[in-house]
Amino acid sequence: MSVNKMLKRNLQLIPRILGANGLSSFVLIRRLSASITKTVEAHKFYPAYLHYVGKDPLVYRNVGQQLEKTVAEYGSTEAIVSCHEQKRYTFRSLIEEVDRVAAGLLKLGLKQGDHVGIWAPNNMHWYLTMLGAARAGLVSVAINSALQARELDYCLKKAKVKAVVMSETFKSQNFYEIMKSICPELPDSVDGRINSVNLPHLKHVIIDTPNRLKGALSFDDLLGLGNSDEREAIAQLQRYVMPDSGCNIQFTSGTTGKPKAALLSHYNFVNNGTHIGNRNQLDSNSRICVQVPLFHVYGVVITVMAAMTHGSTLVLPAAGFSPADSLKAIVDEKCTVIHGTPTMYVDLIKKQRELKLPLKTAKMAVTGGAPCSPQLFLDIKEVLGLDHVRTVYGLTETTAVIFQSRPGDNNERILNTVGHLQDHVEVKVVDAEGHIVQFGQPGELYVRGYATMLEYYDDPEKTKETMGNDKWLKTGDQFILEADGYGRIVGRLKEMIIRGGENIFPKEVEDFLNSHSKIIEAHVIGVPDERLGEECCAFVRLQDGVESITHEELKEFARGKIAHFKVPRFVIPIDQFPRTASGKIQKFKLAETYKQMQKEKA
Missing domain, CATH: 1.20.5 (Single alpha-helices involved in coiled-coils or other helix-helix interfaces)
Structure with a gap:
């Protein structure tokens, strides 16, 4: 009625x-x-829309100006400690080194707005280059250190990278040899200037190494390029670097199977870092154990920018994630805060149960990058002996965080929500037709505000698909928003797999698997995993006469071709794929098949 x-x-x-x-x-x-x-x-209708203003205003400054402000307020405070490299910088000594990087990049002939790739694990030169590029008015391009030749080639071309700063080696990865495979002209380059047929935009390769590698500059070479006047001019340049201009490119995933290059601004970086730090109550006494990779938006915004805007110290335990090194760094460097993905905390807890180190100074853990189970929250607090566990939720396209725990949140809030809407952000939840639903009802989460990306670089079509003229950004996440500002993720509308905080898009893996001589057709889904959150599972139709294919076979086949985390952990042969009348694969039925197989095993 x-x-x-x-x-x-x-x-x-x-x-x-x-x-x-x-x-x-x-x-x-x-x-x-x-x-x-x-x-x-x-019969009242309460639309699921919120705009949380917050108490602190947004600021209009670029990353370089923010660094100057931090130096003025916290100059003698340690900015960063790299345990594995035995290097330390206060904020005052940091800006001197950063401006040497900025002057060096400009001396190479790079112009404001040019793109500088950073392809490295958590080493000091990553941090210095990101800030140096920002001070020079350049755009840093964050590249996953696990990428292989084909993937690196795509990223460099997509972002039109003009210079790359990278490590020489990391674990089994030889960055120089991989770069030579896609840029064969590198060893014959003169005076560090490259003319590549395959990579026409690339002009310079800078490597953090004491060795002389043909065609490349060393990072020390870069630091020495600019003279004192050119370094001092970097401070004057800041007034010409607009906060609304691009600062950083992050590669994200999409339904097409190819990464998209999300362009984020200085304004995004400074303000999201500020409000993240506010929620986490950071100050100049905070010392953050950094387990997350700096090339990820978690590392560069939630960690680097939040610390910078609040005068907090970053501690890098190792170049890559190592639970034992993290625990040792927490003790030795008296860390008060820990940053990590759920997978990292699973491993950290396991190692702490074994070592039982006295983590007396650690008070808070921040988790993000993937959903975290309630039990893991409780284990983090109990085993690591922490007072607080905070969660963050967001996307690369929203410069990291749009929901976050608040100080004083009770266990129910922390265990069962992704936190409260971030300051100065608008959100709404809509149904499949784009109509707004009521509070408490599921639908797709849309976001609008200062934190949304500028665009997918050089991809207006994909930008328009994700963010309309009204500036509402579609997250692709099925979400429930409550009237009190807290939210819950129900599921993902897109097929992307989040494996231990790493994004995997099935089509790329499927295309790779289909190139194997034993495989006719492959389709990939995400399946639950206690440690990683999700694991990659491939259903494959094999060639006639082939009975099986193993994970180890695929791992060997993938070596040097795709990143290790993209190799399916489970490989299940199948005679026929379930399809719709139009021929589309019904992946939900593959998920049901996997679930039934697990029941039968049990």
Whole structure:
């Protein structure tokens, strides 16, 4: 019955009420009033839209100006400690080194707005280059250190990278040899200037190494290129670097199977870092154990920018994630805060149960990058002996964080939500037709505000698909928003797999698997994994006469071709794929098949 009909029926009772007298009239009037109120309340629509203003205003400054402000306020405070490299910088000594990098990059002939790739693990030169590029008005391009030749080639071309700063080696990865395989002209380059047929935009390769490698400059060479006047001019340059201009490119995943290059601004970086740090109550006494990779938006914004805007210290335990090194760094460097993905905390907890180190100074853990189970939250707090566990939720396209735990949140909030809406951000939840739903109902989460990316670089079509003219950004996540500002993820509308914080898009893996001589057709899904959150599972149709293919075979086949984390952990042969009438693969049925197989094993 419509609300109008119900009200009409109630109004028809008025003559009866007026005909009554005394106490009965009073009673009937009260009952009628209550009935009307109940009817109206039952049919009210509370749209799932919020704009949380917060108490601290947004600021209009670039990353370089923010660094200057931090130096003025916290100059003698340690900015960063690299345990594995035995290097330390205060904020005051840091800006001197950063400006040497900035002057060196400009001396190479790079112009404001040019792109500088950083392809390295968590070494000091990553941090210095990112800030140096920002001070020079350049755009840093964050490249996953695990990428192989084909993937690196794509990233350098997509972002039109003009210079690359990289490590020489890391674990089994030889960066120089990989670079030579896609840029064969590198060893014959003169004076560090490259002319590549395959990579026409690339002009310079800078490597952090004491060795002389043909065609490349060393990082020390870069530091020595600019003279004192050129280094001092970097401070004057800051007024010409607009906060709204691009600062950093992050590669993210998409349904097409190819990474998209999300362009983020100085304004995004400075303000998201500020409000993240506010929520986490960072100050100049905070010392953050950095387990996450700096090339990820978690590392560069939630960690680097939040620390910089609050005068906090970053501690790099190792070039790559190492639970034992993290625990040792927490003890030796008296870390108060730990940053990591859920997978990292699983390993950290396991190692702490073994070593039982005295983590006396650690007070808070921040987790993000993938969903975290309630049990893991409890284990983090108990085993690591922490007072607080905070969660963050966001996307690369939103410069990291749009929901985050607040100080004083109780266990129910922390265990069952992704936190409260971030300051100065608008969100709404819509149904499949784009109509807004009510609070408490599931739908796709849209975001608008200062934190949304500028664009997918050089990809107006994909930008328009994700962010309309009204500037609402579609997250692709199925979400429930409550009226009090807290939210919950229900699921993902897109097929992307999040394996231990690493994004895997199935089509890329499927295309790779289909190139194997044993495989006719492959389709990849994400399946639950206790440690990693999700694991990569491939259903494959094999060539006639081939009975099986193993994970180890694929691992060997993938060597030097795709990153190790993209290799499917589970490989399941199948005779026929479930398809729709139009021929599309029904991946939900593959997930059901996997679930049934697990039940039968149990």
